Amino acid sequence: MLFSPPLIQGQLIRRYKRFLADVIGPSGEELTIHCPNTGSMKHCMMEGRRVWYSTSDNPKRKYPHTWEISENEQGDLIGVNSAAANGLLEEALNAGMVQELAAYGEFRREVKLPGGKRLDFLLEGNPDDPRPCYLEVKSMTLMREPGLAEFPDAVTKRGREHVLELKGLVEGGARAILFFCVQHSAAKCFDVAADIDPDYAAALEEALQAGVELIAYKAVFSDNEIKLSAESLPRSR
Numbered sequence: 001m002l003f004s005p006p007l008i009q010g011q012l013i014r015r016y017k018r019f020l021a022d023v024i025g026p027s028g029e030e031l032t033i034h035c036p037n038t039g040s041m042k043h044c045m046m047e048g049r050r051v052w053y054s055t056s057d058n059p060k061r062k063y064p065h066t067w068e069i070s071e072n073e074q075g076d077l078i079g080v081n082s083a084a085a086n087g088l089l090e091e092a093l094n095a096g097m098v099q100e101l102a103a104y105g106e107f108r109r110e111v112k113l114p115g116g117k118r119l120d121f122l123l124e125g126n127p128d129d130p131r132p133c134y135l136e137v138k139s140m141t142l143m144r145e146p147g148l149a150e151f152p153d154a155v156t157k158r159g160r161e162h163v164l165e166l167k168g169l170v171e172g173g174a175r176a177i178l179f180f181c182v183q184h185s186a187a188k189c190f191d192v193a194a195d196i197d198p199d200y201a202a203a204l205e206e207a208l209q210a211g212v213e214l215i216a217y218k219a220v221f222s223d224n225e226i227k228l229s230a231e232s233l234p235r236s237r
Contacts, residue, residue: 001087006224007052007068015045021067023051033065036081040154044070044078044141052223069221077221079183082139084226086120088181088219089137092228093123100215100232101135101177103128117165120179133175136162140180140190140216147188148236149216151180155197163200167207178204180216182233183226190216191236 010023013030021035033053037044052069070078089098090109096102105125111134112118121135142153152159166176182190194201208214216233219226 001084001091001226003054003068003224005055007054008065009223010051010053012045012047012049012051012070014047015041020063021045021051023053023067031065032063033067034061034063035067036083037067039082039141039152041080042142042153043072043144044080046070046073049073068226074186076143076184076186078141078185079139079219079221079226080141082141085137085139085181085183088226088228089121089179089217092217093121097228097230098215098217098232100213101133104133113165113169117161119162119165129175131173131175133177134166134169135177135179136166137179137181140182140187141184142193143184143186144193147186149180149182149184149187149190149233150193150196151190152193152197152200156200160197160200160203163203163207163212166212167203167210170207170211175213176207176211177213177215178207180214180233181228182216182218184218185221187218187233189234189236 010025013022015021019035025031050071053065053067056064068081092098103126104123107123111122119134120137123133140149140151142150169176192201217228
């Protein structure tokens with residue numbers, strides 16, 4: 001995911017109303033920027049720390065800048081734009097960078113299921129596995145222990161529904177994968193934050209027992225690009 005122009009570095013003042021944040025720009029000016037994250041952003045935003053934001057040339061936008069990356073107290077970088085996760089995976093699929101999915105010849109985004117709900121990707125054309133492969137993407141940013149990335153950072157009823165959809169697809173004969181885009185530079189492994197949302201954790205374990213798969217890849221950051229690394233992350237247990 002290339003940024004043109006490159007990201008601008010600022011200093012976070014505060015986040016508020018979920019979708020807005022005030023920052024100090026490089027010339028000392030105070031700006032209001034769009035915050036593209038509906039979650040709690042726990043441990044992802046520290047007032048006074050550095051942030052990086054993109055710039056849009058769309059004249060219809062009230063706030064032309066979008067918050068993309070945060071820096072925490074340890075100097076780690078965190079991708080706060082949860083919508084970027086799908087684009088990062090799409091780029092990695094096109095480049096054949098996701099080893100576990102490299103055999104698929106084609107994919108589609110925003111696939112509508114028979115019941116009307118949607119999942120993020122459908123992959124097909126694997127000569128070794130004729131089953132359709134459904135994939136749901138989640139952005140993972142929470143880190144409460146060094147090196148351990150976790151999801152979710154708040155109770156997620158929608159996330160639980162996605163897990164149950166994947167489970168149903170596997171039971172119907174398809175392949176189904178939950179893909180975590182780990183947007184934290186310090187991540188070495190990942191797991192589920194069961195204490196934050198026990199219902200989500202229980203549903204996921206049931207889905208895994210039914211055959212749903214977990215894959216996690218880490219994002220790599222610079223001031224003009226975010227991309228996925230070449231190797232997957234292990235689960236902590």
